Amino acid sequence: MTGTRPIDAYETEWRRPTVFASHRTKWIVYGLGIAFLAWNVWEARVSLERFVYGLGQGAVLLEGMVPPDFGVSVTANGIETERSFWRIYEGMVETLAMSIVATVAGVAISVPVAVMAAENLVPRPVYYVGRAIVSVTRAMHELIVGIVLVVGFGFGALAGVLALVFATPGFFAKLLAEDLEDIDPAQLDAVRSTGAGPLSVLVYGVLPQVLPRMIGLTIYRWDINLRASTILGIVGAGGIGATLNTAFNTYEYDYAMAILLAIIALVVLGEIISAYTRRRVQ
Amino acid sequence: MLSISTLGKTYGTGERALDDVSFDVEGSQVVAVIGPSGAGKSTLIRCINRLTEPTDGEVRLDGTNLTSLSNRELRAARREIGMVFQEYALVERLTVMENVLSGRLGYVSTWRGFRRKFPQEDVQQAYATLDRVGLRGHEDDRADELSGGQRQRVGIARAVLQRPKIVLADEPTSSLDPETSRAVMELLTEIAREESIPVLINIHEVPLAREHADRIIGLTDGKLVFDGTPDELDDRALDRIYRSEEPGGNADRQGTPEPEPTAGDDVNPPLERVKADARSSPEGR
Amino acid sequence: MADTEDRDGVTEYPEWNRHDVTTRLVRFLGLLGAVSLTVLAWRGLGVRYEYVASAPTEIRNLFGRMYPPDVAYTGDIVTPMLHTVNIAVVGTLGAICLALPVAYLGARNTTPNDATYAIGKLIISGSRSVHSIIWALVFVIMFGTGVLAGILAVTFRSIGFIAKLLAEEIEEIDETAVEAVRATGGGPLDVLIYGVVPQVKAGFVGIAVYRWDINVREATIIGLVGAGGIGVELNNRINAFDWPAVLTILLAILAVVLVSEFVSAYARRMVR
Ligand SMILES: Nc1ncnc2c1ncn2[C@@H]1O[C@H](COP(=O)(O)OP(=O)(O)O)[C@@H](O)[C@H]1O
Ligand SMILES: [Mg+2]
Numbered sequence: 001m002t003g004t005r006p007i008d009a010y011e012t013e014w015r016r017p018t019v020f021a022s023h024r025t026k027w028i029v030y031g032l033g034i035a036f037l038a039w040n041v042w043e044a045r046v047s048l049e050r051f052v053y054g055l056g057q058g059a060v061l062l063e064g065m066v067p068p069d070f071g072v073s074v075t076a077n078g079i080e081t082e083r084s085f086w087r088i089y090e091g092m093v094e095t096l097a098m099s100i101v102a103t104v105a106g107v108a109i110s111v112p113v114a115v116m117a118a119e120n121l122v123p124r125p126v127y128y129v130g131r132a133i134v135s136v137t138r139a140m141h142e143l144i145v146g147i148v149l150v151v152g153f154g155f156g157a158l159a160g161v162l163a164l165v166f167a168t169p170g171f172f173a174k175l176l177a178e179d180l181e182d183i184d185p186a187q188l189d190a191v192r193s194t195g196a197g198p199l200s201v202l203v204y205g206v207l208p209q210v211l212p213r214m215i216g217l218t219i220y221r222w223d224i225n226l227r228a229s230t231i232l233g234i235v236g237a238g239g240i241g242a243t244l245n246t247a248f249n250t251y252e253y254d255y256a257m258a259i260l261l262a263i264i265a266l267v268v269l270g271e272i273i274s275a276y277t278r279r280r281v282q
Numbered sequence: 283m284l285s286i287s288t289l290g291k292t293y294g295t296g297e298r299a300l301d302d303v304s305f306d307v308e309g310s311q312v313v314a315v316i317g318p319s320g321a322g323k324s325t326l327i328r329c330i331n332r333l334t335e336p337t338d339g340e341v342r343l344d345g346t347n348l349t350s351l352s353n354r355e356l357r358a359a360r361r362e363i364g365m366v367f368q369e370y371a372l373v374e375r376l377t378v379m380e381n382v383l384s385g386r387l388g389y390v391s392t393w394r395g396f397r398r399k400f401p402q403e404d405v406q407q408a409y410a411t412l413d414r415v416g417l418r419g420h421e422d423d424r425a426d427e428l429s430g431g432q433r434q435r436v437g438i439a440r441a442v443l444q445r446p447k448i449v450l451a452d453e454p455t456s457s458l459d460p461e462t463s464r465a466v467m468e469l470l471t472e473i474a475r476e477e478s479i480p481v482l483i484n485i486h487e488v489p490l491a492r493e494h495a496d497r498i499i500g501l502t503d504g505k506l507v508f509d510g511t512p513d514e515l516d517d518r519a520l521d522r523i524y525r526s527e528e529p530g531g532n533a534d535r536q537g538t539p540e541p542e543p544t545a546g547d548d549v550n551p552p553l554e555r556v557k558a559d560a561r562s563s564p565e566g567r
Numbered sequence: 568m569a570d571t572e573d574r575d576g577v578t579e580y581p582e583w584n585r586h587d588v589t590t591r592l593v594r595f596l597g598l599l600g601a602v603s604l605t606v607l608a609w610r611g612l613g614v615r616y617e618y619v620a621s622a623p624t625e626i627r628n629l630f631g632r633m634y635p636p637d638v639a640y641t642g643d644i645v646t647p648m649l650h651t652v653n654i655a656v657v658g659t660l661g662a663i664c665l666a667l668p669v670a671y672l673g674a675r676n677t678t679p680n681d682a683t684y685a686i687g688k689l690i691i692s693g694s695r696s697v698h699s700i701i702w703a704l705v706f707v708i709m710f711g712t713g714v715l716a717g718i719l720a721v722t723f724r725s726i727g728f729i730a731k732l733l734a735e736e737i738e739e740i741d742e743t744a745v746e747a748v749r750a751t752g753g754g755p756l757d758v759l760i761y762g763v764v765p766q767v768k769a770g771f772v773g774i775a776v777y778r779w780d781i782n783v784r785e786a787t788i789i790g791l792v793g794a795g796g797i798g799v800e801l802n803n804r805i806n807a808f809d810w811p812a813v814l815t816i817l818l819a820i821l822a823v824v825l826v827s828e829f830v831s832a833y834a835r836r837m838v839r
Contacts, residue, residue: 010409014383014421043653044718051710061705094611094612097607098608100608139820143788144801147791151629153625230698267696359752362752365751372744373766375766384757384761440747
């Protein structure tokens with residue numbers, strides 16, 4: 001089909017537009033990206049021999065893992081439990097308890113941080129402090145904080161709980177602050193116009209708008225804390241992870257497998273409870 | 283010449299959507315296929331280029347029996363059949379130009395297609411066609427930045443770029459407002475004249491069909507019940523096509539699917555956020 | 568949101584009063600349950616109050632021992648830090664390769680049949696429910712300490728994450744656009760390149776880069792069980808009570824994680 005002009009009046013070249021400043025920049029960025037990836041792959045080069053050896057070890061490991069040994073046996077006298085079963089049980093209870101305590105304490109310290117990190121509610125300098133707290137607590141993994149705190153507080157759940165509390169603002173305050181920034185300013189003005197002070201404005205103008213979201217985020221954070229509590233024990237910070245680590249170190253692979261399955265069950269259960277209650281609340 | 287004989291389609295569900303349909307189309311005829319929702323209009327169109335496999339009968343295009351072609355031959359045959367879709371069916375994230383040039387994919391190698399290195403004639407043709415349909419200067423826009431009418435013009439340009447022997451259009455106007463619908467119908471009829479190819483259009487609105495078509499085919503329950511000129515489409519004929527239903531087209535627009543709302547389940551805020559970041563502006567407007 | 572609920576109750580439900588009472592009761596019971604659960608959990612932990620009371624002092628002491636960070640030590644952590652980034656990059660690449668077929672199986676519209684769909688979902692949830700440090704424990708046993716175990720740990724943990732999101736992306740594809748490319752006479756590869764890839768590309772890059780960002784953080788810890796990277800160094804310094812060096816490492820981790828977060832956000836903004 002011809003357009004409004006003779007066909008030869010139209011261009012013969014078309015180039016896909018790019019989001020970069022120019023096509024040249026695009027190729028430079030792509031080139032750098034590929035070079036970076038290539039360098040990484042080269043740097044990590046793995047000898048085939050070692051890989052194959054590892055696969056063999058994997059087979060041995062797998063053989064040692066099945067069937068898992070939960071420390072429960074069914075005999076003629078009924079069900080018998082060994083000490084190892086109760087170690088799993090205690091570890092799981094401790095894990096669960098850690099996750100709950102850490103969630104409550106973590107949310108308690110995160111709420112003020114969230115207010116600080118909400119651009120529309122606080123003065124600039126406070127906002128920057130709030131954002132900094134969020135960034136730092138987000139960047140440090142619970143396990144890193146955990147291993148440091150274990151030195152300060154000794155082995156056990158306290159170090160783990162504190163590590164989780166430390167990590168909470170990075171998640172909770174960050175997301176809550178985003179919601180706080182989206183609240184309806186008209187409702188704030190309504191409360192302000194009654195002559196209320198800043199705290200009353202927060203309680204009567206802001207809180208009702210974000211409460212359901214806060215509850216949802218709390219449950220979600222609990223879910224995350226539960227997962228984290230299962231592994232903090234690996235660095236000695238309480239929970240089932242310690243038992244798992246010991247089982248691996250003492251080559252009790254069938255017991256380790258049992259602990260792993262218990263952990264997965266707990267995590268999946270937590271996820272289901274969290275998803276269900278969040279749906280109910282929101 | 284498109285020649286359809288005793289075409290039939292029974293879906294896996296047992297639904298007999300098309301039954302013993304025969305007709306020929308040639309020259310630069312604009313043929314409107316009308317009929318109530320569920321009459322089998324889409325099935326008919328899609329059986330022609332075998333996006334839906336017919337279960338009986340034959341479709342011949344210039345003598346080639348399309349129904350018996352192998353996959354490879356079918357692809358070659360599809361190059362000669364342009365298709366315009368109800369919901370435009372553009373690749374939203376590609377530019378207008380890429381969508382139009384995709385009409386040439388059957389002719390260029392995959393490697394050239396991948397690099398968007400189309401032959402000069404194709405690029406010229408694409409520019410000219412975009413100019414023709416009134417979209418000059420929109421080449422570099424992304425398809426999802428356009429309005430409905432503009433998108434359908436891109437869809438038509440894509441079909442035209444195939445230099446097809448026939449254009450099929452499945453309710454090309456049902457997502458558009460009346461004024462834009464008219465413009466799109468005009469464009470399709472003009473293309474039939476300019477390219478001297480027949481255009482087969484499924485359409486819901488009888489007045490639009492009357493106004494633009496040279497010939498009207500009526501379908502009911504998968505059967506061809508009317509074939510004649512717009513003048514011959516009297517009340518009796520309409521009654522036969524629409525049976526108990528009220529003739530007059532415009533009342534019957536609820537068949538148009540709404541654009542999909544973007545799913546917003548807020549289960550995993552951080553994960554959702556990636557996807558939201560990654561995704562662009564919402565489609566449809 | 569709660570606010571609208573109440574207003575609806577007032578205007579639309581004739582028995583709004585009762586409605587309000589039940590809501591309050593549910594809320595009260597929920598609160599009561601949460602409080603007693605917390606108390607119970609706290610009791611269950613058996614933490615001595617003296618320890619908690621001394622926590623601020625302990626933390627201050629710890630910081631006192633760490634500060635100032637050991638600047639001279641910075642040079643020694645460059646290599647382990649590079650290993651950390653390396654583990655994250657190669658681990659993510661590996662995960663992407665393995666996640667592509669899994670996503671194909673785990674998406675309703677591409678999976679061949681119900682059995683393959685179930686397999687896809689099983690791999691996804693299996694990979695996701697085991698934390699990377701646990702994967703690291705396993706792979707250290709298999710392949711010995713070092714970067715390889717770390718890469719595999721990151722890979723296995725990420726497969727499920729990437730495949731899950733990618734499968735959702737695939738499920739959202741507009742099929743008619745794909746069909747339109749097929750209708751022009753394009754071959755299967757053309758259909759893939761023009762119909763499918765543009766629709767999933769941005770989502771895919773977003774997911775991959777986002778996961779890489781998460782993996783940098785994960786790669787800092789897997790060294791704690793010997794799977795390579797900065798975690799090994801951190802563990803060593805802690806065991807040697809070399810506190811200023813520990814602070815240096817913590818600051819370096821902070822810097823690397825923040826930079827990767829920035830890069831990831833930037834890349835996601837660029838690809839649309
Ligand atoms: N993919 C399909 N599977 C089963 N039945 C179908 C399918 N597509 C259409 N049908 C049925 O075939 C009949 C004709 O449909 P269609 O060709 O879409 O009608 P129209 O385009 O005239 O509204 C309808 O009853 C519809 O339910
Ligand atoms: Mg239809």
